[in-house]
Amino acid sequence: MIIVNPATEEIIADIPEDNRDSIQGIYKKALAAQQAWVTVPLTERVSCIEKFFHSLEAQKDTLARILTEEVGKPLQQSYNELNGARTRIQFFLDNSEQYLAEEWITQEELTKEKITYEPLGVIANISAWNYPYLVGVNVFIPALIGGNAVLYKSSEYATLTGLHIERMMHEAGVPKDIFQCVVGKAEAGQALLDLPLDGYFFTGSFATGKKIAESTAGKLVPVQMELGGKDPLYVMDDIPDIRLVAAAVLEGVMYNAGQSCCAVERVYVHANVYDAFCEAIQAEAGKMKIGNPMQPGMDMGPLCRPQQVAVLQKQVEDALAKGASVLYKSNELPAKGYYFPITLLIGVNHSMDIMMEESFGPVVGIQKVQDDAEAIDLMQDTVYGLTAAVYGSDSQRAGAIMQRMRTGTVYFNCCDRVSAGLPWSGRGHSGVGSTLSIQGIRAFVQPKAWHLRS
Ligand code: NAD
Numbered sequence: 001m002i003i004v005n006p007a008t009e010e011i012i013a014d015i016p017e018d019n020r021d022s023i024q025g026i027y028k029k030a031l032a033a034q035q036a037w038v039t040v041p042l043t044e045r046v047s048c049i050e051k052f053f054h055s056l057e058a059q060k061d062t063l064a065r066i067l068t069e070e071v072g073k074p075l076q077q078s079y080n081e082l083n084g085a086r087t088r089i090q091f092f093l094d095n096s097e098q099y100l101a102e103e104w105i106t107q108e109e110l111t112k113e114k115i116t117y118e119p120l121g122v123i124a125n126i127s128a129w130n131y132p133y134l135v136g137v138n139v140f141i142p143a144l145i146g147g148n149a150v151l152y153k154s155s156e157y158a159t160l161t162g163l164h165i166e167r168m169m170h171e172a173g174v175p176k177d178i179f180q181c182v183v184g185k186a187e188a189g190q191a192l193l194d195l196p197l198d199g200y201f202f203t204g205s206f207a208t209g210k211k212i213a214e215s216t217a218g219k220l221v222p223v224q225m226e227l228g229g230k231d232p233l234y235v236m237d238d239i240p241d242i243r244l245v246a247a248a249v250l251e252g253v254m255y256n257a258g259q260s261c262c263a264v265e266r267v268y269v270h271a272n273v274y275d276a277f278c279e280a281i282q283a284e285a286g287k288m289k290i291g292n293p294m295q296p297g298m299d300m301g302p303l304c305r306p307q308q309v310a311v312l313q314k315q316v317e318d319a320l321a322k323g324a325s326v327l328y329k330s331n332e333l334p335a336k337g338y339y340f341p342i343t344l345l346i347g348v349n350h351s352m353d354i355m356m357e358e359s360f361g362p363v364v365g366i367q368k369v370q371d372d373a374e375a376i377d378l379m380q381d382t383v384y385g386l387t388a389a390v391y392g393s394d395s396q397r398a399g400a401i402m403q404r405m406r407t408g409t410v411y412f413n414c415c416d417r418v419s420a421g422l423p424w425s426g427r428g429h430s431g432v433g434s435t436l437s438i439q440g441i442r443a444f445v446q447p448k449a450w451h452l453r454s
Pocket of ligand 1: 126127128129130131135153154155156184185186187188189190193203204205206207208209211212226227228229260261262358360386426430431
């Protein structure tokens, strides 16, 4: 499999890909090894993960460089991702033993009752490339602590990172057959679907998630989906400093070149502050530096995948053909690499793909609304349901709006953030099931009910 640097279009690696036979072999080894892993005391499993946690810090310079080389995010954002992954792992280190401990329901009665938590078995973690560490640790850390074997199918766009994760896991003491990388593209993912695994944990697009849900439905095993979004953000008219809000919104749109599941993808602005907001966000966009992500000080690198350039181009053309206009477009881009200009569109509406389809890039539509009721209607006009954000001063007014959102997450005066202590989940086309928080620890185990009469 050829790995290309999206910033330079140069080949950076050529590595062997798994096939159906090798994946069958990986599965058999995992199945045998999991029987032993479950007998390793929970504290020892946690201690392996603690060593992995320290490796991420000790090796961060190498890991950050590799991540930037293969996905194109600015080097500082790769460091940020590694830090963020460690924060999440710390949550699992601090909380897993408590939430996986046996629970006595009654010890007083004739029949004593308790609950224990057992691993699912051998699970697939089919993962995305945009935050390979963050979305990876959401799944493989609690899965391993819970006693499962993990077949980790990293994205074909983050394979080198996946292989380093595998190496560090083994160095940390996780047995070789308990955490194994499956190297490949969609076919490798499909081969996992054909195996009799005990759970499927997927992060990626709605289109792929739907295929996976359909093909695993008959297995009757847990299937979790963390999928895409078309996340709205509403700027109310009680804003003390519109420039600060515009800067925060722009970061929510553009961080990781807009390639975040919870990136701000639609902006609605109250008519009373619309002109001021447009002026401020345009000025902020003009300050962003786009270029080689290895160079210090870059705010944005290229897109990770070449095919996404055409997807974004089509969305912008569709909007312009239907009456939108360009508020801001960056003009100087490097000659090589899969770069796309920052593009802010106004005069948009919901007949346009840019307001309805996931963009996953540095483009956004800004729509004027007359009141909160119109904002709520437009924010809800989507098949997705990952996050929704409201900016303003009045927390009660914002709370009433957030209450109405059919999303797994709501934000007040912040956006595009994930916290390990809170469940991360989507509604509708944004997914099924939760990672992180207590739910994300228990998602990888199954309860056993004990009825004990002496
Ligand atoms: P993708 O759906 O193209 O691929 C995801 C993974 O699925 C990859 O490992 C891929 O090789 C594999 N795959 C592809 N086809 C398959 C098939 N038929 N059977 C089995 N496996 C298959 O997604 P992507 O481009 O890697 O990631 C971007 C998407 O992920 C965006 O929609 C983004 O919003 C979403 N995402 C969601 C979250 C979340 O937490 N909700 C986080 C990150 C990314």
